[in-house]
Amino acid sequence: MTAAATVERFLGDEAATARLGEDLAMALAPGDVLALSGDLGAGKSTLARALIRALADDETLDVPSPTFTLVQSYDTSLPVHHFDLYRLGSAAELDELGFDETLATGAALVEWPDRAEGLLPTSTVVVELEHKGEGRLARLSGTGAPFRRISRSLALRAFLEGCGWGLARRRRFVGDASARSYEIVSLPGHPARILMNSPELVLGPPVRDGKPYALIAHTSRTVSAFVGIDHALTxxxxxxxxxxxxxxDQGFLLISHLGSGNFLDAESKPVAERYAAAAELLAMMHGRQWPYHLEAAPGTFHDVPPFDRDAMMIEAELLVDWYVPAISGGPASDALRQGYRRHWDMLISRLDTRDTTLMLRDFHSPNIIWRGERQGHDRLGIIDFQDALVGPPAYDVASLAMDARVTVPPEIETATLEAYIAARHAAGAFDEAAFRESYAIMAAQRNSKILGIFVRLDRRDGKPAYLKHLPRIRDYLRRALSHPALAALRDFYGEHGLLEERTL
Structure with a gap:
């Protein structure tokens, strides 16, 4: 059995105890249990109240003691359930309180945990509070992923302290399909900032030629990629x-908050003018010469990898790895795999002599902030670009015009594409026919990849919400395959039922 690790924090006053509650709230995930121990007046209620209010983002939320009700539940950003077991008749009554059910989707705070008589999960993190001088000592101990997340959250607070933001209020902001997470941190007298938590990428098992998927696909491994590319874009x-x-080293950044202006309209529908403005920004970027050896800190560099054949292929093959088994009930046949790879080999070869540029890779609505009060390209705030590669300019245009998270009707897709092409022509010589072919190839590759990724997020990562996007992605794929250069691939997809509407 792995020995429990321990960290200690001195809490000088009530405010420090409340900040620890915030720090714990930022780290919690479904299934986590915090066991709160300490004498009367040690600060358990203060800690629990701050934690729950942080998850609710409501500093005035009433958080009564569950002494008589035994459990109080809160429908916060992460559902949290506050248990007080002092009046528990026996440990068996935990089942009657629905303890296990609460952990399926939420987290639990447990006061008087000794009354549970060893029925709490082995991953439970124990938080002991005791009086020390004019303040309190908090001692946290545990093993496994919950304790590692909490330790990292405490390290984030220390990072904030080191840059003068130690008293900042922390609130959950957004996460994504990766291990990265983001918080909004606020300090009186200062604009709110974003706290970025980007742990080093875990590569995973080998999938081909002894290499893991992320290494072949050139997924960024450290936050140095974000920093270096940020400097170049600036x-x-x-x-x-x-x-x-x-x-x-730790993967922590404190960055400016570009705002909350939605790139879409009030109903989350695409605005043609904003998509055109983003296309014109891409045209400007694609007309530049970019450095690819980027300094993130003195002596620390990020070299932007190429979007090479292996990366394109392993991404495209996510369709046969995940989507095909989901729609067929079994793994893809060797014949399907070989034919699929043969068609994509031929199409990728057509890109070999085409121009390349800094390709941001996920240039679509979730990563674009609209700032309509500004002028020109400054109206568009760009985030989430750490996975940028050196690749075909058409990829980012396809990412924008066939937005994976929102349905872009054909007329807005066409207008976006035309805005980009017009801007490239205005800037100088531009091979429009070659670009349109590259656009179709990259759009087909990207949407094939996304079909596989969204199924993988459901089947492997337990995130079924992504499945609702599949009909849109199939429609985009049909649009891309309508280009004459992709006729053979279109026929292949049709023969194997890859474009049919499916319910998963």
Whole structure:
């Protein structure tokens, strides 16, 4: 059995105890249990109240003691259930309180945990509070993923302290399909900032030629990629977050908040003018010469990898790895795999002599902030670009015009594409026919990949919400395959039922 690790924090006053509650709230995930121990007046209620209010983002939320009700539940960003077991008749009554059910989707705070008589999960993190001088000592101990997340959250608070933001209020912001997470941190007298938590990428098992998927696909492994690319984009006049503080070893950044202006309209539908403006920004970027050896800190560099044949292929093959088994009930046949790879080999070869540029890779609505009060390209704030590669300009245009998270009707897709092409022509010589072919190839590759990724997020990662996007992605794929250069691939997809509407 792995020995429990322990960390201690001195809490000088009530405010420090409340900040620890916030720090714990930022780390919690479904299934986590915090066991709160300490004498009367040690601060358990203060800690629990701050934690729950942080998850609710409501500093005035009434958080009564569950002494008589035994459990109080809160429908916060992460459902949290506050148990007080002092009046529990026996440990068996935990089942009657629905303890296990609460952990399926939420987290639990447990006061008087000794009354559970060893029925709490082995991953439970124990938080002991005791009086010490004029303040309190908090001792946290545990094993496994919950304790590691909490330790990392405490390290984030220490990082904030090191850059003068130790008293900042922390609130959950957004996460994504990766292990990265983001918080909004606020300090009186200062604009709110974003706290980025980007742990080093875990590569996973080998999938081909002894290499893991992320290595073949050139997924960024450390936050140095974000920093180096941020510097390059800033120098080129692209509006990206300003980096106020960084700890590259731990993967922590404190960056500016570009705002909350939605790139879409009030009903989350695409606005043609905004998509055209983003296309014109891409045209400007694609007309530049970019450095690819980027400094993230003195002596620390990020070399932007190429979007090479292996990366394109392993991404495209996510369709046969995940989507095909989901729609057919079994793994893809060797014949399907070989034919699929043969068709994609031929199409990728057509890109060999085409121009390349800094390709941001996920240039779509979730990663674009609309700032309509500004002028020109500054209206567009760009985030989430750490996985950028050196690749075909058409990829980012396809990412924008066939937005994976929102249905872009054909007329807006066409207008977006035409805005880009017009801007490239205006800037100088531009091979429009070659670009349109590259656009179709990259759109087909990207949407094939996304079909596989969204199924993988459901089947492997327990995130079924992504399945609702599949009909849109299939429609985009049909649009891309309508280009004459992709006729053979279109026939292949049709023969194997890859374009049919399916309910998963």
């Amino acid at each position: 120098a080129a006049g692209v509006s990206v977050p300003e980096i106020h503080a960084q700890d590259l």
